[in-house]
Amino acid sequence: MTFCERIRKNAQSFMRANGFAFKKGIFCRIENDMAFCMNLEMPTGTVYSNCFVLPLYVPTEFCYMTYGTRLTVGAAERDGDAENAAELADKLMSILSNDIFPCFQTITSPDAFFTQVSHRALFAPHECRISDVFVQRLRLATAFYEKRYSEIPEICSEYMKVLADAPYLTSGCKKIYLDEVRLFQNAMAMNDPEKETLMAEIIRKTGRACFGL
Numbered sequence: 001m002t003f004c005e006r007i008r009k010n011a012q013s014f015m016r017a018n019g020f021a022f023k024k025g026i027f028c029r030i031e032n033d034m035a036f037c038m039n040l041e042m043p044t045g046t047v048y049s050n051c052f053v054l055p056l057y058v059p060t061e062f063c064y065m066t067y068g069t070r071l072t073v074g075a076a077e078r079d080g081d082a083e084n085a086a087e088l089a090d091k092l093m094s095i096l097s098n099d100i101f102p103c104f105q106t107i108t109s110p111d112a113f114f115t116q117v118s119h120r121a122l123f124a125p126h127e128c129r130i131s132d133v134f135v136q137r138l139r140l141a142t143a144f145y146e147k148r149y150s151e152i153p154e155i156c157s158e159y160m161k162v163l164a165d166a167p168y169l170t171s172g173c174k175k176i177y178l179d180e181v182r183l184f185q186n187a188m189a190m191n192d193p194e195k196e197t198l199m200a201e202i203i204r205k206t207g208r209a210c211f212g213l
Helices: 003-017 082-106 110-118 132-145 149-164 171-187 192-211
Strands: 021-023 026-031 034-041 046-055 068-075
Touching (some): 003 021, 003 046, 003 082, 026 192, 034 082, 034 192, 046 082, 046 110, 110 132, 132 149, 132 171, 149 171
Antiparallel strands (some): 021 026, 026 034, 034 046, 046 068
């Protein structure tokens, strides 16, 4: 058992009491088609908590932490003892209770989530850097999810401009995002029930890919 696994074991009852299940290495709680997530990592001698929101209505085949923040739990040795693990588990639970769960509670809907992201206010005052590409990506999927179909053409046009002006993206990443734009553009030829079926399928596939739902 790794040191992070020891911490996680100590915090497991606390996480379950707050509605989180452990799926594919991540604690997650799903509400309103959004996954509220937390995982631990220890790349060096410091334990970090990655806290993030993953919208299931944005197509993806893998879990990503773009809409999130990384908080320091504390220093430790990789072979730290049970007492050290229990101490850091207590620190983790305090961080989540005081800093993260209150932020999660303010995200009451996909529109509320997008508002925080677009204003760069997600997890404030903690750092959460979100590029214009991921703001537009979320804007497009949120509009489709909320059935504001008349907004889709304009959003796609603006999103394409942002993608064209993003030299930091690899060609592979750009292709993924352009394919998403085309997916929603092509959906405009569908009737409303077909659009709703498409969105339900996106949510199902994302949940399965990221959390094994």
